[in-house]
Amino acid sequence: MPKDGGIGASTKRREDLRFLNGKGRYTDDINLRGQAYAWFVRSPVAHGTLNSVDTAAAAGMPGVLRVFTGADFEGIGGLPCGWQVTDKHGNPMLEPAHPVLAQGKVRHVGDPIAVVVAETEAQARDAAEAVAFDIDELPAVIDMKAAVQDGAPLVHDDIGSNLCYDWGFVEENKAAVEEAFAKADHVTTLELVNQRLVPNAMEPRVAVGDYDPWTDHHTLYTTSQNPHVIRLLMGAFVLGIPEHKLRVVAPDVGGGFGSKIFHYAEEAFCTYAAKQLERPVKWTAQRSESFITDAHGRDHVTTIQLALDKEGHFQALRTDTYANMGAYLSTFAPSVPTWLHGTLMAGNYKTPLIYVNVKAVFTNTVPVDAYRGAGRPEATFQLERVIDKAAREMGIDPIEIRRRNFIQPDEFPYQTPVAVEYDTGNYQATMDKLIEIADLSGFEKRLAESKARGKLRGLGVNCYIEACGIAPSNLVGQLGARAGLYESATVRVNATGSISVFTGSHSHGQGHETAFPQVVAEMIGIDASQVEIVHGDTSNTPMGMGTYGSRSLAVGGSALVKATNKIIDKAKKIAAHLLEASEADIELKDGKFSVAGTDKEVDWAGVTLAAYVPHNYPLEELEPGLEETAFYDPSNFTYPAGAYACEVEVDPDTGKVTIESFAAADDFGNIVNPMIVDGQVHGGLGQGIGQALLEGAAYDENGQLISGSYMDYAMPRASDVPFYKVDHSCATPCTHNPLGVKGCGEAGAIGSPPAVVNAVVDALARAGHDITHIDMPLSPSRVWAAMQQ
Template identity: 80%
Template sequence: MPKDHGIGASQKRREDVRFLTGAGQYTDDINVYGQTYVQFIRSDVAHGRIVSIDTSAAEAMPGVVRIFTGADFEGKGGLPCGWQVTDRFGQPMKEPAHPVLAQGKVRHVGDPIAAVVAESLEEARNAAEAVEIEIEELPAVVDMKAALAEGSARVHDDLSDNLCYDWGFVEDNRDAVDKAIKEAAHVTTLELVNQRLVANPMEPRVAVGDYNRANDESTLYTTSQNPHVIRLLMGAFVLGIPEHKLRVVAPDVGGGFGSKIFHYAEEAFCTWAARQVNRPVKWTSSRSEAFLSDAQGRDHVTKIELALDKDNNFTAVRTETYANMGAYLSTFASSVPTWLHGTLMAGNYRTPLVYVNVKAVFTNTVPVDAYRGAGRPEATFQLERVIDKAARELGVDPIALRRQNFIQPDQFPYATPVAVEYDTGNYDATLDKLIEIADIAGFAERRKASEAKGKLRGLGVNCYIEACGIAPSNLVGQLGARAGLYDAATVRVNATGTISVMVGAHSHGQGHETAFPQVVADMLGIDESMIDIVHGDSSKIPFGMGTYGSRSLAVCGSAMVRATEKIINKAKKIASHLLEASEADIELKDGQFSVAGTDKSVAWGDVTLAAYVPHNYPLEDIEPGLEETAFYDPSNFTYPAGAYACEVEVDPETGKVEVLSFAAADDFGNVVNPMIVEGQVHGGIGQGIGQALLENCVYDENGQLLSASYMDYAMPRASDVPFYKVDHSCQTPCTHNPLGVKGCGEAGAIGSPPSVVNAVIDALHSGGFTNVSHIDMPVSPARVWAAMNG
């Protein structure tokens, strides 16, 4: 029977009640007494020298409080990058300044130049139009390879060129990989593009800065996935505000997908401007601003080579990637194409040799950073597309080729050639489950039915692995991370037995307020309704690294478990005193402390009351109260894995692709709430289908964003996605965290793009278009038609 409570129960999200009834509190809902409004004036050219800024007419307009320019931030720090990458020659990456407001030059369309603070938003907008800015336009660089050409315009004048770093991994493998490819029985080569994407969360970014002169404290309300990290970066590196004088609050957040991890200029501006004008300052992004100011995702151009021996065993993989950084280094941008990408290039396979080269390039475009999956989708797409192409070149079944090269269950823990160790997995089991739920045996009949309608039907399969819960801190510190990647939780038990759990993770759609209580309630044997989750406020939580990289349960959840274990240990001491028994004999089950082998017991509520009303209490042993904090630093990544299958129909007359079915078999380790997990996978697959078929962020040669609104940027709609078959019954629990969980938030977005593209290529081959070996995403009707027509 399915569980109805605790770990493993499919409980509806309790937070959805307030969201669906309009009772959520988002950052834009926060209005502070006396607040002003800010309108940023952004560059309309991609590259140019600021000749002059005349604010005199605007300053005289009604309602204007103050106008700020880059000159007002001289002496302040720029926005920091949180990860330093060392290149393959042992040199640190180039790290140009990223000012809050442009100083001297603008480097992408949307770069903020000035900001008007006024009594109302309308007055701020009116005054912004009156600010006169003269810019000497300079040549823009958009194409990455052109940006590295000799004589190309430099995005940053203080750098010798536009190369951020030339990274090689594992550098010691390089010669051996070259030799293996040269001596291989077969080598498949594929050049592909992982196109740039706009994250487009439902809620645009908002920042409200407030300053209390009485105690010299600043507060920032912001749409952030990790408020503590924002406090650290902004306070220490940008504005010079001590942490104990800076509070960062991220209330309900309407989606992030990675784009709200980072510290943005608007957050620093509103916080600092509030101190200058001694009034709250609020900024709410328009959707048009979001296209020009939110960090964008992906944007890799790659050549990948797969070497095989005469028996079709993988012997080596070599890749060369150009990764677009945009005009500045965003908070974690440098780590995405390197440590979050290169370490996954072994995939699910026993490939003995892997070498990954990444050239990160500055261009006159919006900065690029982590987007759902962050490096893992790029690695999976390269690997799974080249394996599919290799199978066609060799004339073998693509499923059989993958299975032949899988890491086997008895090989775990498995040390890959790219410096990570998979602790557990069973890739044959997920593939077997996929074959079952996708009814691959019945595909031939379905293909015949499509052909009878004049359509080409294709089947695409993908096997993925990802690394979640980035860890441990001592390792990532050696790799260049400038922050720890642990997390923290405080469990506060009230006198009546109810509990407040303060967590460092932040929920913006993941269902923490439902899943986290399931864990604590399961441990204590009490009802979930007695447990409240507190998150998103740096003044209430000891510390936290936020939510990204599918880390919430694996890292923060583990901290919560450790804190709850401390609670149980102390509560047993109190219970042993109340029951006049040895602490070693006390058992906790179903909310009752009992003496083993007897009928003597005391309820959870009686013990918690005794902790705060210590009339009968072991005072000589422990202090009153029942509150514990734990920090958890994982010893390794977690490694979710799975197998996906997609079926498409292609109209040979128009090139239109329709996704008919999609099946996903995932191994997420232990699952706390199957309903939430299923929803996470559904959302990820939808985003992956969006990338595969529809979404594309396009700049022209002058750096103008051509896809700057929903008129030109095609988001997936309900009609673009099918009903999914999702399974997560193939569970190999993580061996190194107390919950045995692996993470599920990004899997769908990682596994779906190659599944869709593989299916399209398969469909075309079934129609005789065997010369088409690859179509870059998005696989639009125009691109498919062009490929078919040569």
């Protein structure tokens, strides 16, 4: 292994040196000469007719350059949706317009009405208060089930319904599922809510638009997980800017978790306004603004039913879900409760028949889209909660009922009844490892200790599987995706042997600048310190889809491997020429090319120098230089899986839940950097525990977000989470990508919420309470109220 760390080394993240020293370069750190500042005027009501906007007073205030309204964007495209879903009748979803600035109507609190651009941010903010608007407030619809009833207020009058689509999957299974339920020995039914969450990345969103009138060239600096996608969506569908005239730059990004995938109105506005004013325009979100502008996550209401035989074997599963879209369709919102959710309802189990129904609904709330896990946490929560309830009803140990239904190692590849095919896995092994690292044999002793202190102790277990690296492009295209889902890499070898890798992936906390060089270093046999990663700028990176869905290594890393293999193939030809040998006899090891069976060799730097100083070079066969590009389009998802255990204590007097221990046994396939993987799992567990116990976006009946600040929205703190026990030794490598990796970034957030809820329900059941479910977040008041029933 290279001394600076190749594949499998827990190399410290090189990017952390600048982050921890305050030297990161985030979008808000970018200040351009002559820039002006934008301040958005947003709707204070959730639903209303926008009769007029009077900008005269604001326009005359000090420093104001211009005040923009929806009228300035007439004839300009609205924000596009990147995925079209077809309903169970074969009809396309209803797809209302999403203007950059409100036109004719406001549809949620925070909907932008006008924007003041001024010399300073303070001047823009002051002038924004002088913008007068006349809104006739209309009844707001917040509850999803109420929204689809006859006579409900319409969020979008022009489409005539609040039902975006009614999706059934797999529709041809429906009759067989009904028959299986009719014949089942036992049926478990559970109604649950997967509550709305606010992503709350550490770095708020920022957009800086710039325009060069002499070249007609636009530049947008933005906090994005996928700058190439923003360039495509904004340029082609909103502002009509040719891609060669539009550069999108995403520098360091302080967390995204999905909320920075999407194309937002502020990006389009700043780009547009910069041209109108012929000077840079900058907008920085206030934290309270982020609560009502950044896409929210989750927000499903579900009834799930599980049919079992008398031994506890799963016979069939059916779900009925209402999924909130909010007031508009965000970029990938329609795909989350359908293709990223319905396809995962088989979980780790051999359920022969499954039917999933999803009704996507428009309401007068902030748009909802992908948030860490995106559909898979919702599927896992439903499935693992109903399995736990079934085990309790049938008197079967919760681990045993799962083992009885696991897909077995010799059954892979396994075709599920919900379209996807798992290529590999070993769910028995991860469960065995979980029992070991969680010390479940010692639970009874810990239970007695808690009881002696007057506390209720509970144990919750669950399993999860997720689909990462959404693929392949031709399949998702048939399912409604309006973009390819490949990834790209350009590997540029310099004359002295150092390497620059230009990737279409983008890092917002995943450690690409450390892990990607480990892959290249391992393949060539050089120090990882000789490899740099370049990303986030559409002007110097190949077209790529960015980072989300745990795709960085599985898709982006695979593109990197393909490009590096091209480099190695050409370098072997050069080495063969230098060593006067056959290319077939050339071997590469530890950064040296040698002739098999001899002591003849040339080092990596000798070959790379020859590529750029071709004095002794096979010019008749090869071009000079050493640079290659590759695009990788996966043939399948990858399928990380695992088993989690949580132990809680519940205070019977207050209902307060304390997590005493948490263990996670994950199968991520091959591991490039174990330390980074541990960190990703830790972060995901923290977010999942936050959802289980603390977080939840709440609206009142008028559509006001009453949890619109950290005073009312409870984020997890260090004291809310335990020290975790994590393990990823039970690896079954992915069979269809060159690294054998599966993805790890979302696992913790997927598997932890049901583990926590299962543990709390177990604690209450052991104390004699007949409680089968409590909706998240399991706040002290909710738990206490449940115990009083």
